[in-house]
Amino acid sequence: MILSTMASSRNLVLHVKFLKVVDSYNNQTKQKNHQEFPDFDGNITNFFTRLQSAYNLNHVKAIAFTFMRCEFSNFAGFYNFRLKCREFCEKYQIFYLFLDLITFQSFSLIYQTKTMVKEGEKVMVFLLDFPFPPTALSFIRQKKNYRLVKFFYSKFPPFTQQWQEDMFQDLKPKKIIFSKGSTKCHGLSDLEKAQKFFKSYDPIVVDFEDGLAHTMESIVNKVLHLMDEKDGPYDVEVPCWGEFEIRYNGRTLIEAGDTEIAPNLLLSKLFLKRVFHCMFQMYASFPILPELVKEIKLSEFKTKKVKVTLELDINSFYDFKVDPFNGKEEEENVAASLSALKLIVPEKAQMVFDKQNFSVLYFANGKEYSVNDSEGEVKTPIYIAFTEKDPIIGKSAMEIYKEKSQFVVFDLIKLCSVSTEDICNLK
Incomplete structure (x- = not known):
């Protein structure tokens, strides 16, 4: 993303909403302008042609694009669309930023x-x-x-x-x-x-x-803050667009959730080549197309260890790579560099109970993380079913309770609160 100082003639900040509405603000004259493209056909090339006819791009400092996400049926379509916007902005040396409108x-x-x-x-x-x-x-x-x-x-x-x-x-x-x-x-x-x-x-x-009416003011302040042209004590860091994961054989190796801070996020791990079998894949939380799944065959690497890296910029454009890993000296260098990266190393953890659920939280790098259970739930229902050889817990046990309540314990909190003298009470 272009972060260099723009020419002094660049005073316009544009806010593009759904590719149908464009608001502009001139930092020098304080003038606002509103343009609408009501008959836009969804063709990104046509949109940029219209944009060029409406504004002198040599005067545009930055463009902020906001979306509702529902404009696209899948992650790949949205990602490829943003790539085209990025290509256009970089061609004209314009700072660009993508934001979820409601968020x-x-x-x-x-x-x-x-x-x-x-x-x-x-x-x-x-x-x-x-x-x-x-x-x-x-x-x-x-x-x-x-x-x-x-x-x-x-x-x-x-x-x-x-x-x-x-x-x-x-x-x-x-x-x-x-x-x-x-x-x-x-x-x-x-x-x-x-x-x-x-x-x-x-x-x-x-x-x-009223909040929408002042969105342009917030957009301008956000952009100027990111370009180091204005302090922002009320600024909120930009989170990731969705959830990114690097998986191997169904196992998550590296992940970045939708509350991770995207700017310059860099996550790396070392893996023994012999532990895994054939490939790494990158997924997003949306349905995606094959061209956004990146595969790496470990058989191509002669070293026993490989380094896997996921890098995200402020707009959640990703770079994913697997590099060969050679020797103890390199291992020491990587270990030193990894200490400066944003790795998730739990400092403390806690279990939180309410009347019907429990959840596990841990804290690292000044941030709170939630742990999903085996069914992908943050909050696990406090139900235990004894219908199988091994106890079944959580959401599945709660479903079993509807059909076989006599085999399900659902009031553990109450049971744990029983006084000593009542423990042997058969009732």
């Missing part, structure tokens, strides 16, 4: 409301009165900015004790921001319920449409 809108609320907490404290943004159940994003204050910690959805009815436990998960936010949509529910709106439920937090309320 960025949540990020920008921190900037718009000038919300500030102490280092290590958390802020939660709740999306209310939208055509989906209340959703929350949690951010942690770092030394100079914020970082996304987690997205939250809950299966429990909103604004109940179970829902709060599920959404908060012991996060203990210092401040709460409500982003209020225009959709009204039957009876009280989500906002009215939330204001009563979180009264003690004195939440900040922002209308979603």
Whole structure:
């Protein structure tokens, strides 16, 4: 991505939404402009032709593209589309940035409301009165900015004790921001319920449409911050687009989740060649096409060890490679370099229990990670079924309970709370 200082004549920052709307802001004159392409046919070449006719590209400093992700049916289509945008921007020496619109809108609320907490404290943004159940994003204050910690959805009815436990998960936010949509529910709106439920937090309320109206301001500040032209105390680091994994024979070797910080993320590992059999593959959390799966045959390497590296830039463009690994001296050099990389080395771990579930969390590099169970769930239902030779736990046991409840233990928390004198009570 172009990070060099642009010519002084480059004062325009463009915000491209869904390739149908383009807003511009001139840093020098403070003028705003709005362009619409209502009959756009989806052809990226045609779009850039229109862009060139509407703006002098020699005056464009940066372009920020925002999407809803639903515009593309699979990850490969979206990735290849972004590659074309990158090629265009680099051709004209324009800084470029790709953002998820809803996620960025949540990020920008921190900037718009000038919300500030102490280092290590958390802020939660709740999306209310939208055509989906209340959703929350949690951010942690770092030394100079914020970082996304987690997205939250809950299966429990909103604004109940179970829902709060599920959404908060012991996060203990210092401040709460409500982003209020225009959709009204039957009876009280989500906002009215939330204001009563979180009264003690004195939440900040922002209308979603008002937030959208100030998106351009947030875009400009984000771009200038990334180009080292403006300080951003309310800035939120850009996370990955989706989830990236390097797998071998179904086993995940390296992964970068959707709350990982994308800029210059570099993850490396060493593997003994003889342990594995034939290839490495890279996947994304979306359905992908074969051209985005990269295969490496280990038989091509003469060394017993190989080094596998996944590199992601701020726009989640990836580079994946496997290199031969030779000798003890190189091993020492790699070990020294790996110590400076963003490796996940747990500093501490904890198990969190509520009435019906438990989850495992660990902390590394100042970040909280969740451990998925064998069924891919972050929260494991506290159910144990004894219908097979080996006990079955979690979601599968909960399903068995519906048919064979007599073989399932579902109240472990209650059992663990029984007093000593009641342990031998047959009832």
